[in-house]
Amino acid sequence: MPGNALTPSERTQRARLAANIGWAFTQDRSARTAPARRAAFAKFEKLVDPDGVLPPEERAKRAENLRRAHLQQMALRSAKARRLRKAGGNDAA
Numbered sequence: 061m062p063g064n065a066l067t068p069s070e071r072t073q074r075a076r077l078a079a080n081i082g083w084a085f086t087q088d089r090s091a092r093t094a095p096a097r098r099a100a101f102a103k104f105e106k107l108v109d110p111d112g113v114l115p116p117e118e119r120a121k122r123a124e125n126l127r128r129a130h131l132q133q134m135a136l137r138s139a140k141a142r143r144l145r146k147a148g149g150n151d152a153a
Contacts, residue, residue, distance in 0.1 A: 101127065 066074065086092050104123035108114075114122070 104130075 083089070101123060104126045105119050108122040108126055109119045112119075
């Protein structure tokens with residue numbers, strides 16, 4: 061590698077170090093992650109009501125259902141990947 065270029069492993073280690081230092085000095089974790097939570101929920105709202113015609117309460121209910129479905133889908137995929145990994149399979153997706 062030329063000069064001071066980092067390997068992928070070193071970049072990962074550097075990123076983890078920076079993240080842990082950042083969280084160590086974060087006073088209000090909820091406030092730090094609030095913008096990301098708002099953006100994620102807005103994404104789900106846009107998916108369930110792309111034209112913005114639903115009443116806000118209904119849009120919020122549907123967005124929450126879609127968010128939960130998304131989390132359940134990720135959990136299912138994770139369980140499948142763990143099962144395949146334990147069985148020695150290579151197809152974790």
